[in-house]
Amino acid sequence: AQHDQTLLEERHLRYISPLGKGNFGCVELCRYDPLGDNTGELVAVKKLQPNKQSTLEDFQKEVNTLSVLYCDYIVKYRGVCYSMGRLSMSLVMEYLPHGSLIGYLENNRHNVNTRRMLLFASQICKGMEYLQTLRYVHRDLAARNILVASESLVKIADFGLTKVIPCNKEYYRVTQPGESPIFWYAPESISESRFSHKSDVWSFGVVLHELFSYCDVNCNPKRVRKFTRFVNMFEQHFSLNEWRLPAPPNCPPKVYSLMKQCWAYSFDERPCFSSLGDQIETIMQDERE
Numbered sequence: 543a544q545h546d547q548t549l550l551e552e553r554h555l556r557y558i559s560p561l562g563k564g565n566f567g568c569v570e571l572c573r574y575d576p577l578g579d580n581t582g583e584l585v586a587v588k589k590l591q592p593n594k595q596s597t598l599e600d601f602q603k604e605v606n607t608l609s610v611l612y613c614d615y616i617v618k619y620r621g622v623c624y625s626m627g628r629l630s631m632s633l634v635m636e637y638l639p640h641g642s643l644i645g646y647l648e649n650n651r652h653n654v655n656t657r658r659m660l661l662f663a664s665q666i667c668k669g670m671e672y673l674q675t676l677r678y679v680h681r682d683l684a685a686r687n688i689l690v691a692s693e694s695l696v697k698i699a700d701f702g703l704t705k706v707i708p709c710n711k712e713y714y715r716v717t718q719p720g721e722s723p724i725f726w727y728a729p730e731s732i733s734e735s736r737f738s739h740k741s742d743v744w745s746f747g748v749v750l751h752e753l754f755s756y757c758d759v760n761c762n763p764k765r766v767r768k769f770t771r772f773v774n775m776f777e778q779h780f781s782l783n784e785w786r787l788p789a790p791p792n793c794p795p796k797v798y799s800l801m802k803q804c805w806a807y808s809f810d811e812r813p814c815f816s817s818l819g820d821q822i823e824t825i826m827q828d829e830r831e
């Protein structure tokens with residue numbers, strides 16, 4: 543698809559407040575207000591600061607990725623904005639007022655029930671299924687990268703680490719793995735830096751666990767950064783004694799079994815996103831009765 547290079551003018555971007563730090567840069571809440579009368583749209587602006595980790599072409603790839611994605615369950619791209627004579631660029635996305643899933647679940651614990659979690663899980667599944675049709679591997683699927691659009695709609699965001707799988711292969715091998723959020727990584731991603739749709743499925747299992755534990759940090763360890771000396775400990779944990787996260791409190795057994803399917807040690811035993819979506823729909827039916 544032709545990359546949609548919607549060019550937005552920096553002079554119409556009104557800074558409002560900081561939103562957070564993502565992969566490759568900070569993200570700010572702005573209003574894109576060409577009429578100058580405050581009727582413009584609120585947007586999330588990801589400013590790239592080229593540094594040792596990320597270059598302009600990394601950022602251009604993220605823009606190209608997001609600009610061809612049209613899906614209800616993926617954060618919408620609004621355009622790019624160049625400043626300082628194209629020396630720095632910003633990725634402009636729709637602003638979702640409820641923020642990331644982590645904050646939302648922590649603040650709305652009481653009124654998010656099993657059915658709502660299953661609805662969110664099925665939407666993330668559909669978004670991942672769509673990504674897969676374009677041969678994209680997200681590589682950073684985690685509750686912190688899911689945005690809440692409304693109390694009944696979530697969207698996948700932060701495509702800074704997303705890669706396209708080459709046509710003649712079923713996986714993507716990362717050459718210089720930077721800091722890696724290994725708690726969400728499949729074993730083959732930790733030990734061989736190998737990423738595929740099936741490693742995204744592993745991460746989806748972790749997102750399911752985060753969802754059903756209301757992203758309660760006591761239910762899962764903090765973000766552990768990859769230190770090579772821990773790698774083999776993690777690997778033997780996963781394969782030999784089948785170490786897996788315990789079921790979150792009050793998690794329906796059928797949902798925990800979904801998580802365990804996603805955490806199959808060998809990636810070809812893990813379900814695909816369409817099968818996961820079907821299984822979630824079935825569990826939703828049972829929950830409705």
Ligand SMILES: CC(C)(Nc1nc(-c2c[nH]c3ncc(Cl)cc23)ncc1F)C(=O)NCC(F)(F)F
Pocket residue numbers: 561562563564565568569570586617635636637638639640641642686687688689698699700
């Ligand atoms: C780095 C950044 C800013 N972090 C946060 N964004 C938003 C946040 C709140 N509303 C938003 N609308 C759009 C976007 Cl791209 C972000 C937000 N809220 C809290 C954040 F920490 C982010 O991009 N996180 C990944 C994402 F949550 F988007 F998956």
